[in-house]
Amino acid sequence: MNHILKNKEGLKVAVIVNDMSEVNIDADLVKQGGFSRTEEKLVEMQNGCICCTLRDDLMKEVERLADNGDIDYIVIESSGISEPIPVAQTFTYIDEELGIDLTQKCSLDTMVTVVDANRFWEDFSSGESLLDRKEGTDENDTREVIDLLIDQIEFANVILLNKVDLLTKDDADELQAVLHKLNSEATVIQTINSEVSLEAILHTHLFDFEKASQGAGWIKELNEEHHTPETEEFGISSFVYRRNRPLHPERFMKWLENWPVDIVRAKGFFWLASRNNMAGLLSQAGTSIMIQAAGEWIATYATEEREQTLKEEPELRAKWDEQFGDRINELVFIGIDMNTAEIIETLDRCLLTNEEMNQDWATLKDPLPKFTVSA
Known part of the structure; x- marks a missing residue:
């Protein structure tokens, strides 16, 4: 913030600072740079997160600054714990409750x-x-x-x-x-x-x-028809694990408990035999591994709704399996010096065997945590 204000190159800059601590350290630092409130329009926002409790305040403050009409640019320093998508959404829709439409006053x-x-x-x-x-x-x-x-x-x-x-x-x-x-x-x-x-x-x-x-890198990887190998500078690589066979819950749980340390980021959808109607979403970064519900498989929809969905999304029909529909494991892995062959081999062992495919999957022991549903 100090750097922007010191080098604003003739721009009239308004700064909105949001800090979670009782003492607004970031705002104090900006003030110590010698910028007056009247000229720089420093606005401190405290006691809440910019993406939730202070979102209304943020919209009102941006509208006020924009309506004044005497600034060129607004810089918002959201808290370090703010999630970026809700902040961005603030500028992309009309808040009818507040009667504020920032899309007509500014752009992100x-x-x-x-x-x-x-x-x-x-x-x-x-x-x-x-x-x-x-x-x-x-x-x-x-x-x-x-x-x-x-x-x-x-x-x-x-x-x-x-x-x-x-x-x-x-x-x-x-x-x-x-x-x-x-x-x-x-x-x-x-x-x-x-x-x-x-x-x-x-x-x-x-x-x-x-x-x-x-x-996000994992989305790009998932959407690529054919994976192009990287030069793997610094040993950084990625791949998509795709299999049209469900995972055994116990074996998959053990695999998650022994997560390969060379994987930096993993995300994607998985098909658990014991939860055949619900797609799972796996997200990993560092030591954090989360699983949650990603919605019902389209194959579980009523016939009319399923056909309508496939009509609207023809790429799904192209990958449709006659027996299992859209059920699939699609997991993206990004890592450093990953042993790709070993990851694939150990995951393949988690899939149901031919014999298990003919069993009643509902009877399989399932030690995985219950799916949480994303808000």
Whole structure:
């Protein structure tokens, strides 16, 4: 924030700062830079998260600043624990309850994520929750640090890989390659003290909600018809595990408990024999592994609804199995020095055998946690 305001290049910049702590440290730092409230229109937003309890306040504040008409750009520093998609949605729809339509007053230009290069791998493997770090919104906020960090990386237009002066060049370049693999659409810039050319982050016109929603590396990998092998610089690679046979719940549970350490990121859909009607969604980053319901398989729909869905999505019909419909395992793995052959082999052992395919799957012992349903 200090860097942007000091180098604003003639722009009239309004800054909205949201900090979860009682003392708004970030806002204090900006103030200490010598910027008056009247000129810079510094707005502090406290006691809540920008993506939930303060969303209404955010909309009102942006509308007020836009209506004043004497600024060129608004920079919003959301809390480090803010989820990016709800923040972005604030600028893409009309809030009828508040009577605010920001789409007529401003547009979202760029989503920027700052990654602490010196702490990334520590955060990645810490297994800490926001509550562990006393940063949760309340006592029920069980989100893990790495999940939030990955969400912010995968949704960004620009990623600032900061504090690279604390790493060797090879380590910084390797981490940059990992970030590029996690989000190939984003521009990754190595920085010290977050100093970056303003033209890289202001007035870029980079943000597109639909494109950002599909920018994550795992989604791109899943949607590719044919996987193109990478040069595998730094040993970073990815692949999709696809199988049209269900997973045995006990064997799959054991596989999850012995997660390969060389996998950095995994996400996708899985078919569990003991939960034949419901698709599962697996998401892994670091030590965090989550499974949840991803909705019923289309094969379970009533005939009329199923046919209508297949008519609207012909690509599904092209992959339709006569016996099992759209049920499939499609898991994307991104990692460093991954033993791909071993991962595939051990996952294949989790699939039902020919004999088990003829058994009553409902009788299989299922030790996996119950599916949670995404809100």
